[in-house]
Amino acid sequence: MRVEVGEIDAALTGLPEVDYAVTVGRPGPSGAQVLVSYVLPAPGQELDPARVQRRTAELLPGHLVPAAVVVLDEVPLTPVGKLDRAALPEPVFAAGSGRAPRTPTEEAVVAAFAQVLGLAQVGIDDSFFDLGGNSLDATRVCDRLGAALGTTVPVIQLFSAPTPVALAARIEAADTAGQPDSPFAVRLPLRTEGDGAPLFCVHPAAGLAWCYAGLAAQLAPGRPVYGLQSPHLEGLEDAPETIAAYAERYVDEIRAVQPSGPYHLLGWSLGGFIAHAVAARLRETGEEVALLALLDADLIARDVAAPEPLTVGELVATLGSSLGLPDADPALTAAEAAALIRTHTGAPVDAGHLDRMTAAYNGSASLLAGYRPPLYDGDLVFVTATADKTHHAGGFAGWGPYVTGAMHNHLLDVEHDRMTAPDAVPALAAVLDRHLGDDRYLAAS
CATH class of the missing domain: 3.30.300.30 (ANL, C-terminal domain)
Known part of the structure; x- marks a missing residue:
């Protein structure tokens, strides 16, 4: 790392x-x-x-x-x-050395954290993501808690309340104010605490923003974090047909939370193209964009012939490790794959969700084919994945004609598909905190 x-x-x-x-x-x-x-x-x-x-x-x-x-x-x-x-000797980890649970709900949350993460002890102030949990582990925790407490615990509650004390309070208060009922909502709260201007994170090709949950927990405190997810995942509306249409849709979602700038935007892969288009649109309306960060958004990809579309089973097998299924069979049907994911992770995924995710993934190539980004009047922060050479050859430099301000490139020793994996998140959070202007980070630099 x-x-x-x-x-x-x-x-x-x-x-x-x-x-x-x-x-x-x-x-x-x-x-x-x-x-x-x-x-x-x-x-x-x-x-x-x-x-x-x-x-x-x-x-x-x-x-x-x-x-x-x-x-x-x-x-x-x-x-x-x-x-x-x-x-160097093996370390001894002291997770859970903090406060013990005080209520039955806190005891249930602490037990679920410990069971899912394989820890002997967890304290009520320990952050789930700091303990090494990821978005798939989060679904397992919420599934266990739902069974133990006889209620439904949406995974989005754990995303935005990642400590046992905070999550227990949310469960006891049935506090869903400002929270969508579904983890597939277009605007996904990942961290709601803080008075700073929010960071909005645009989904990669499959349309989900769950991948940013660990990053949200690692960023310096004080800044809310929201994921933006493909609008058609719930099956209630059609997917936008162009990058510009995605951008217009997400500008509306962003302004519903933050009516005016300065705005902070991040996008990974396809999400980088959308985030850039969002930033350009906001600047056209006179708004300030304080941060535009693109994670390995490779401009060469837009000029490459679209690959053969994947079936649901092939997509689940391709993304298997990130879906908690390292040995998924590419021949699985959507219903079989959804049942397998629910069994292994507790994630509330059905066949329709997987069909729409696969359509989004396959459609990303046509969205980018021949795409020419708009001119963005501002600075650009780029993070290049260097461990996967097929994904970084033309990433950073190619954005020059589409950015008027300064361009900063940071190298991350990770593969393109693992940019928000737990082992990559600390380095990624450090880069973002520096450009977000976190006072504590700058004081330590």
Whole structure:
């Protein structure tokens, strides 16, 4: 996992009791990559890992705070004198060391978190996504909670209330004010707390914005986050037929939350093209766009012949790991695939949803064929996925003719289809927080 760990190590060695620090990515309790810091005490000092971790939390944004701190007696070195990463000891994770549950609902939520994530203990203030959970794990939690409490717990509640104390309060109050009933709603609240201008995240090709839930939890606090999802997923309206039509639809959704700028927009893959068109439309109406961030939106893709359309089974097999089905059979029908997903994840998916997702995925190629983006009067932040060469060759530079302002490119050592995977999210959140102007991040830089 590539992340700007230098500032983490600088913060640690800035503590008078720490002589040396190195931060690396290691598998966390749920298997996802997390940050682990290894430290040497200064001469005559004794280090308490928990205290060191608390001190870094005071100095760094949440996504840069290590999940564990390990005190070393000495730094393991290779024969040529370099750090021997393989010899670093296994970390001990202290998730759940915070407050214990106080009510039956909090106990049920804590138990569901622990069961789904494979943790021995969870505290009521622990964020589900900080513990390594992802959007598919979230559906499992809500399915377990619904069965345990005899009620329906929409997954969108966990997206926007990711700690046991917050989720339990939401469940007890039956608080759905401002929340859609369905996780397939066009505007999906991922984080509603905060007084800052919201970040709006446009879906990739299949139309779902659930993929941004982990990112929303990792971004610095104070800024609400909303996903924008394809309008036809619920089957209540037709899908827009052009990128411009998607943009007009989403401008309406954005303005329903935030009537005026400055606006903050993000889009991944196809969503990058739509986010760019949204930004251009907003600027045409005189609004300020403070951030336009595109995640590996490759302009070359618009000039490539459309591939053969996928069946539902083929799409589920292609996206299997992100749908919780690593070994899905490409021959599955929509009904069979939906039943399999419900069984494995508890996600409220039916055959109609999968049919519409497949249509959206297949239709993305025709949306981009020959597409020429409008001119956007503003700056552009681009994130390039470097581990998948077929997806990044023409991404960043090709946007030059369609952007009047400064262009910033950030390299992320991940494949195109895994840009919001748990191991990539810390680095992605760091990039976005820098351009969002988060004061705590800038203070630590």
